[in-house]
Amino acid sequence: MSALLWLAAAIVLVVAEMFGGELVLLMLAGGAFAAAGVDFVWEAPLWVEGLVFAVVSVLLLVAVRPVAKRHMLTRPAVLMNTEALEGQPAVVTEKVDRHDGRVKIGGDIWSARTMDPAQVIEPGTHVTVVQIDGATAVVWLP
Structure with a gap:
């Protein structure tokens, strides 16, 4: 049952990211998807799902977000x-x-x-x- 809550939270975060564009909420949505996956596969306790959410979100924020931002901001030089x-x-x-x-x-x-x-x-x-x-x-x- 909590897998559906994690999925709902992830979808809300992805939709909210569309309005912000800073990639923070998208990284948190990745953590929510990971927590939903852990609950779906192992039916883990809520504290384990929360820990998975926190760890995956922090890893995405630290490792993936800077690279994604760099790629978003650098565009090929096309003269217009x-x-x-x-x-x-x-x-x-x-x-x-x-x-x-x-x-x-x-x-x-x-x-x-x-x-x-x-x-x-x-x-x-x-x-x-x-x-x-x-x-x-x-x-x-x-």
Whole structure:
């Protein structure tokens, strides 16, 4: 009978974890699942189940939670939006100088200016996008 109580407690802890996200309640739910398993298999006294709950919960909190948190917080470096355009090749469609111009980057036309203020780049020239400044691509002729 207490196995059902441990399972109910574990389910409540898992649901509560969904709202918190710190993985503490999930580790406690693991302890509750272990206590339910001990009761189901051996029909142990309540104090043994409580001890199993405490030991497994502490082990999960100390050993598993830091590793899980580290994996949750580290994401692969995927460049998104304008960050992905830096370093990309482009083709000049309208003359680019230090003030104005147009380039085609991956099928899209962008306003552009040169990185070197003295440089003027003619249409048809292949350039490299150095950075995106607002809605303007700063380009460089290698």
